[in-house]
Amino acid sequence: MNKNVIIIGGGIIGLSSGYYLYQNGYNVTILEKGDFANACSKGNQGWVCPALHTPVPEPGLVGSSIKWLMKKDSPLYIKPSAVPRLSGWVSQFLKHCNEKDFKAGKDALHSLSNSTFKLYDSLKADGLNFEMHREGMLFVFLNNNELKQGINKFIQGSKLYGHEPPTILSGDEVRKLEPNISNKVVGGLLLKEQRHVNPESVSKAFVEILKSRGVCLRSNTEVTEIERQDNKIMAIMSDEERFEADTFLLTAGAWSGYLAKKFDYNLPIQAGKGYSITINNPTLKFKHPIYLGDTKAGISPYKGSARIGGTMELSGINLSMDKNRIQGVRNSVSKYLNEELRGDSEIEWTGMRPMTPDGLPVLGLIPNFKNAFVATGHGMVGVSMAPTTGKIMADLINSGTTDFDIEPFDPNRFTK
Numbered sequence: 001m002n003k004n005v006i007i008i009g010g011g012i013i014g015l016s017s018g019y020y021l022y023q024n025g026y027n028v029t030i031l032e033k034g035d036f037a038n039a040c041s042k043g044n045q046g047w048v049c050p051a052l053h054t055p056v057p058e059p060g061l062v063g064s065s066i067k068w069l070m071k072k073d074s075p076l077y078i079k080p081s082a083v084p085r086l087s088g089w090v091s092q093f094l095k096h097c098n099e100k101d102f103k104a105g106k107d108a109l110h111s112l113s114n115s116t117f118k119l120y121d122s123l124k125a126d127g128l129n130f131e132m133h134r135e136g137m138l139f140v141f142l143n144n145n146e147l148k149q150g151i152n153k154f155i156q157g158s159k160l161y162g163h164e165p166p167t168i169l170s171g172d173e174v175r176k177l178e179p180n181i182s183n184k185v186v187g188g189l190l191l192k193e194q195r196h197v198n199p200e201s202v203s204k205a206f207v208e209i210l211k212s213r214g215v216c217l218r219s220n221t222e223v224t225e226i227e228r229q230d231n232k233i234m235a236i237m238s239d240e241e242r243f244e245a246d247t248f249l250l251t252a253g254a255w256s257g258y259l260a261k262k263f264d265y266n267l268p269i270q271a272g273k274g275y276s277i278t279i280n281n282p283t284l285k286f287k288h289p290i291y292l293g294d295t296k297a298g299i300s301p302y303k304g305s306a307r308i309g310g311t312m313e314l315s316g317i318n319l320s321m322d323k324n325r326i327q328g329v330r331n332s333v334s335k336y337l338n339e340e341l342r343g344d345s346e347i348e349w350t351g352m353r354p355m356t357p358d359g360l361p362v363l364g365l366i367p368n369f370k371n372a373f374v375a376t377g378h379g380m381v382g383v384s385m386a387p388t389t390g391k392i393m394a395d396l397i398n399s400g401t402t403d404f405d406i407e408p409f410d411p412n413r414f415t416k
């Protein structure tokens with residue numbers, strides 16, 4: 001008889017895990033407190049860009065960002081009223097802003113991301129119908145120093161991790177590729193093999209294929225309690241129902257920390273709040289996803305729309321739309337364009353990136369349990385890493401092991 005797995009959280013990580021578990025012959029149920037993929041997995045930039053996979057805590061971040069930290073329209077902002085609640089997490093985060101941890105984190109992320117394109121292609125081959133673009137990823141800069149640093153970073157990255165070397169572009173060459181980029185841009189670089197997807201289309205494709213294969217998807221079902229016997233989870237509960245299974249997988253994104261407490265597991269996840277604005281039928285057209293190097297914001301073109309987004313705000317889990325932050329995103333993008341990006345209509349959005357203090361995902365068995373797993377903490381790169389993560393979790397649940405090196409993502413590392 002097939003074994004039963006229950007997944008808690010129906011974002012892109014839960015959906016992808018459900019997909020690979022189903023492929024391994026499991027009876028899968030996914031419980032989602034709201035609508036599927038309606039939290040951070042919606043509204044993001046959709047970059048599938050393994051060359052960019054680095055831990056968020058990086059050397060020099062503290063120095064260069066200190067001027068931003070309390071400024072309401074800056075790329076990184078800590079809400080003063082949230083500081084007491086966040087201080088433990090922030091001090092752990094700051095400890096990881098050093099060369100050694102950053103290099104180790106990059107190595108770990110890149111060892112997983114080598115499979116990203118192959119797995120995205122295999123999803124297409126299996127009939128998932130989603131919007132994926134292969135025009136590469138364009139990085140543009142207003143400042144020569146930042147440009148130089150960007151070029152060096154990706155030359156080094158290509159040597160160390162095997163992604164394509166950057167094609168270096170003058171300002172005019174950038175404008176040849178993207179005529180709406182302003183004369184203020186001094187140059188850029190193109191990573192030709194990187195991709196981007198429309199993230200909503202990926203989640204929708206997962207939902208459709210899972211439903212068509214008989215996977216049980218339950219929306220509006222919030223998991224509130226667990227029932228345990230020693231080191232085994234027997235069932236989980238919503239307010240109205242009790243669900244039994246052989247194995248449980250926690251993929252609740254930024255909310256995973258709350259639920260982890262029910263497992264007596266102290267998982268340090270904070271929400272890294274970001275904003276985006278989706279502009280329908282935009283007045284300016286773009287061919288490439290564009291990383292705006294100096295302001296850390298981005299533009300993603302999709303069929304019929306363009307999305308601008310960015311910023312990182314540490315203010316706890318809350319979906320309030322801070323107009324200053326949204327205006328900050330608009331201003332960051334305007335600096336790079338010849339004219340204002342407008343359209344028929346706009347959707348402003350905010351999402352909670354699940355952030356660990358070392359900038360690495362958490363993948364594996366929940367400490368002290370033998371049938372409860374966790375997959376979260378993907379920060380800025382959850383869409384890109386979703387297929388690899390899903391495959392890893394299915395491997396682990398199925399056989400207790402995986403070919404990927406997952407030691408750096410050990411859920412136990414916070415308890416040591």
Ligand SMILES: Cc1cc2nc3c(=O)[nH]c(=O)nc-3n(C[C@H](O)[C@H](O)[C@H](O)COP(=O)(O)OP(=O)(O)OC[C@H]3O[C@@H](n4cnc5c(N)ncnc54)[C@H](O)[C@@H]3O)c2cc1C
Binds near residue numbers: 034041042221223378
């Ligand atoms: C502005 C912005 C831009 C981004 N751009 C990119 C990008 O270009 N490329 C990239 O790879 N990543 C990007 N990201 C990051 C990416 O969006 C996230 O890493 C990813 O969506 C996380 O997915 P998740 O499934 O872990 O979390 P979520 O999508 O948040 O899903 C978690 C789900 O769990 C549910 N849940 C929570 N608690 C419970 C409960 N008790 N019971 C049941 N369900 C529960 C929630 O409702 C939610 O649906 C971006 C993020 C932001 C904010």
